[in-house]
Amino acid sequence: MSLIEVTDLSRTFEVRRKVSRFRREVHEVRAVDHLSFAVGAGEMVGYIGPNGAGKSTTIKMLTGILVPSSGSLSVAGIDPSRNRVELTRRIGVVFGQRTTLWWDLPLRDSFELLRRIYRIDRDRYRRNLAEFTELLELGDLLDTPVRQLSLGQRMRGDIAAALLHDPEILYLDEPTIGLDVVSKGRLREFLRTLNAERGVTLLLTTHDLQDIEQLCSRVMVIDHGFLVFDGSLELLHERGGSTRTLVVDLVDEAPPIDVPGAEVRKVEGPRQWLSFPAKASAAPVVAAVAASYDVADLSITEPAIEDVIRAIYTR
Numbered sequence: 001m002s003l004i005e006v007t008d009l010s011r012t013f014e015v016r017r018k019v020s021r022f023r024r025e026v027h028e029v030r031a032v033d034h035l036s037f038a039v040g041a042g043e044m045v046g047y048i049g050p051n052g053a054g055k056s057t058t059i060k061m062l063t064g065i066l067v068p069s070s071g072s073l074s075v076a077g078i079d080p081s082r083n084r085v086e087l088t089r090r091i092g093v094v095f096g097q098r099t100t101l102w103w104d105l106p107l108r109d110s111f112e113l114l115r116r117i118y119r120i121d122r123d124r125y126r127r128n129l130a131e132f133t134e135l136l137e138l139g140d141l142l143d144t145p146v147r148q149l150s151l152g153q154r155m156r157g158d159i160a161a162a163l164l165h166d167p168e169i170l171y172l173d174e175p176t177i178g179l180d181v182v183s184k185g186r187l188r189e190f191l192r193t194l195n196a197e198r199g200v201t202l203l204l205t206t207h208d209l210q211d212i213e214q215l216c217s218r219v220m221v222i223d224h225g226f227l228v229f230d231g232s233l234e235l236l237h238e239r240g241g242s243t244r245t246l247v248v249d250l251v252d253e254a255p256p257i258d259v260p261g262a263e264v265r266k267v268e269g270p271r272q273w274l275s276f277p278a279k280a281s282a283a284p285v286v287a288a289v290a291a292s293y294d295v296a297d298l299s300i301t302e303p304a305i306e307d308v309i310r311a312i313y314t315r
């Protein structure tokens, strides 16, 4: 049996819609529609989809916050909506846009409260706190009230808080949203270590394809409540035929850049946009441009998740 098993899972909501000044109609929204998948222990899976696709509804059912309308699910052998309390000991949850920490308390006090709530054994708690404080560089922040932390610091605090009770599964909802490049990199590194050394299973929702690229060997795509793709990121790019963009700022204006493996899509003064296949390495394209042109600056933009998903349908 897999660690997470979802079979034919659906969840609908009834929404009242105003149709005239005096009349409202009840309308059914099918947020998750006959969804089936399984996740094995130790996997790192990206769960992506456009806004309103049904990601949060799925995670809420997996954590026992929402009861399914139909279908079945099992997380660590537990039915989440029936045994929510038992399940909370086995899972950790981190929401990028909300904190689970106490706003006015120093980080250390929030952690101590969690120790009591989860009844974590003192030795284990001390060991985990020491390890996460070091790995997440929280040492100087433990006595700072949460409201004074920067977004990146708070996110590190939230992740430590979600892990103090040694969960087997960690759900992360947009963990890198709003973080700068350095903080994103550090956080991804930590998650990789957590998975490699403690075998924690990660299910990650994100709009940042680089989170997936750097962390997940598997990606599931949901759209309108349906699972439309389940496989590797390479296969997703291949199916979608998606491209990355190299933005080149030349020292002077020039005719469209001519290098193998990339095509110019737009020219605006000295700035040119070149596209190349997302699954290809950027290095040869960058090297070819740098070798033949006077370059002032270069940057690479990833395809938006919405574009990759749209491409699956149009192929």
Ligand SMILES: Nc1ncnc2c1ncn2[C@@H]1O[C@H](COP(=O)(O)OP(=O)(O)OP(=O)(O)O)[C@@H](O)[C@H]1O
Pocket (backbone or CB within 6 Å): 013, 014, 015, 029, 030, 031, 049, 050, 051, 052, 053, 054, 055, 056, 057, 058
């Ligand atoms: N409590 C609710 N009542 C009514 N409709 C809801 C409720 N929760 C979600 N929905 C609807 O269900 C659909 C799926 O929403 P969900 O929040 O799961 O999407 P999501 O993929 O997490 O989106 P986002 O990326 O924007 O967070 C949407 O149409 C949403 O409006």
